[in-house]
Amino acid sequence: TDGWVYWSNDNGILFEPFPQDATLPPLTGSIAVAFDPEYSDNNTIYAASDTADGGIYRFIIGSSTSWESIDSTLPEGGMIGQITVSAEGMLYATNFKANGGMERSLNPTYSLGPTFETVTRGLDDGATLGGLWLSDNQLWSIDTTNSRVMSYTDRLTQPVTLTSPQDKAQGIGTIINHVVSNVSLDWEAAEGATKYQWQLDYDTDFATVPTGFEASTEASQTRLPALEPATTYYWRVRVTEPVLSPSSSKWSFTTSLGSEAIAPELYSPEAGASGIELKPIFQWSAIAGADSYELLVATDVSFTNPSIARVNTYALDTTAWQCDLTLNYNTTYYWKVRTCSSDSYSAWSVVSAFTTKPSPPVSIKPTQPPPAPPPASIKPTQPPPAPPPAQPTTPDWTIYLMGLIGFIVILLLIT
Template structure:
């Protein structure tokens, strides 16, 4: 087996084309994913010297288009079929500058008419482009000084025009202008970044993360990652690659999973579900189903199915990876509360369920008190052969988080994390009603309700109703109006002389206890007696009240109010009326007048005395 071409997953086609050599080259076609084959082309034809490559368009176009590269009459040639290999048309690969044929080492077929071809002229790697199915080519664009080993197009090539190249001597190049020019990765590299023949691939989300991958077919050189225009060096990401591994091909599936074929005998295939993970991707080696000493050469991918050639055993191998998507959890629901049954102050009989994954034979489940599963408590992690399990005894009124993944035959991604909260431990202190006591009568119409506390309760809900089932309650204290303490003075006035029923339950953030037993009480009678009717006198006047006290019969055991002593009447205090004080200026005038009068009298008296002496 020499080469293999697989129809892209989005083409809806099951076509495979395989190139073999047995003295002559033959091209085989399968339209049923490899179950049956028929030969459609061969180098035994008169104008076909050899066949080296077979390829299909990877970015749209008619899924019946097929390209084959080889030699015809000593010249490099391309044969194109538009009917899945029923017929072919030959074109020669001619350099437009020199007019001479150029060899085809690698290629990337874009669509029905567009292809990029990697070549080597003895001093430089060159990339040619044809937009007319190989009838003519643009001038070769230089990409390093060595021959080219791989060339790939970005997942969004139609939008970004990005191409990635690895050569045979540890160098890598890229173009973001549809192959007009290429520069090395990293751009300032002065020596080869990696070692040996390099295969390359783009991350499935390259449009957002700008990540490229590379692998070397040199022993123990592994898988590398580079972030274009962000990083300055290639970073090795395979921490547990088997010793002596030689990776000859690299592909990334649309869901982001990375695969690498190992040229070492018995090495199998490397698989990584999270190659872009910044804290360190996890790799695992897949050898299940391979023959003894198998050597995988090349990888082709269509959706979740991979194909490779076992050159040691001359077999075409396929791997259907059904475990690239996470396990789907089904029960309990996210944030479910009141989960499990209470037994001796522990919560038991909690069952976790998830959807069965095709191909999975073993699952790993984990439980934790937080969403951080980097450290899992003892007993909170184990394997399960079925898609369900029963958890060990858990604590009451506690929130737990859980997740599941498949672990055999290969790993799946972890499921989403879910949470649930276990039931309250209502056995810790039995919730019982204390006041009003059962059967109490004469209870105030604004009673004080009181009950026992429950461990881990955040609040309590209260219902008071005239119905024994507490339907149509007169008092509702629930949800946002739940009571924070175990006693509450009613702010609702109940009816007099009425029997009421009440019950309480404990709650916390995520769960509720069972309702308490129902209590009953009767409110007090009204204390205000109704007014007595009176007869009008014949003259129409109201009768005077009868101040005599009529003897009444007092029921046995009835308390009679004691007479209140009345103090004798006290004579009223005399009323003292005070005159207002005259103003000061009036007093001054009156004083002056009085003084004048006195002086006048003295003068008159002196005159009278003087006259009499005379």
């Protein structure tokens, strides 16, 4: 009471004020207090004053040195009678000034300042709300002017569900006159929603959304303006009427390369270069959104019979590749590259040409005369051995005579 807020961390034995060094009441009037559902982690307490323009405040134990006013849109003269916070962290506070309605914030812990909105839909003229009770997403209060119990069901506490394009989808849209057209965003219709806000950006920050990249719609889909080819975009959606919903998750998609997309620029070998090694390094520029690159190398400019065809499953995933085949000497080769995505191709690059180095000269070694034979060595000749001494020979007639004498002797003996 009287602008003071006290707390105890010993089960009520001792109490001390917030801030602890305060010598004067930091707030005014009777104070309603609520704890953030994540208090055990973020140490955040909320307070509201019932004096005119007293406002709603936040204090973080351990870091705050004073109460911070967080509802900059509270209607003039507003007097907060009761404050409560849901299990999901939504803050509600009744304003018992006539026609004051109820204050609602989806992000009361947001460090740069929460967003508040005033809910008066369904209230009679001159209604004054006293008291506030919460169960799940159902709230009750008493209209003391008209003696009624008022009920409010907050169906927009959950973010919008995105459906299409799927998160991280590739090759979205159709290339027409060098821009991407026919891209639509779709999401599920939220119960009770009457208007949505969609946003598109080049990054996930959404701090400075480009012109034409956000708008409101009553439908659960929208057609996007012309986009750039081979570019990644991020998008999100939220309900804006009758009250705000949390922003959806942030999805991304990448637009189509298309046949009109900018083709890679060839770097190396340079056009018209000569004396190129037989296993050159091919290099070209990168294209945003490319999954791979196809390379053709041929000896004819029509590429009817390419010497190298890194296409389809053999496409390259980098912008530089060293040839793994040995090219022919002193031969002119033509080459080109194109970009591939999951469902489209860019145009082929301009055709470049180079000539490989000449074949090395054949070296002819001088013939060597056969080695001279070694000089003949002349050994002194030995005289042939002396023949054996001649044996005396018997004349042939002697042999016949002796045979005849023997024959006569035999005859004489017989007779």
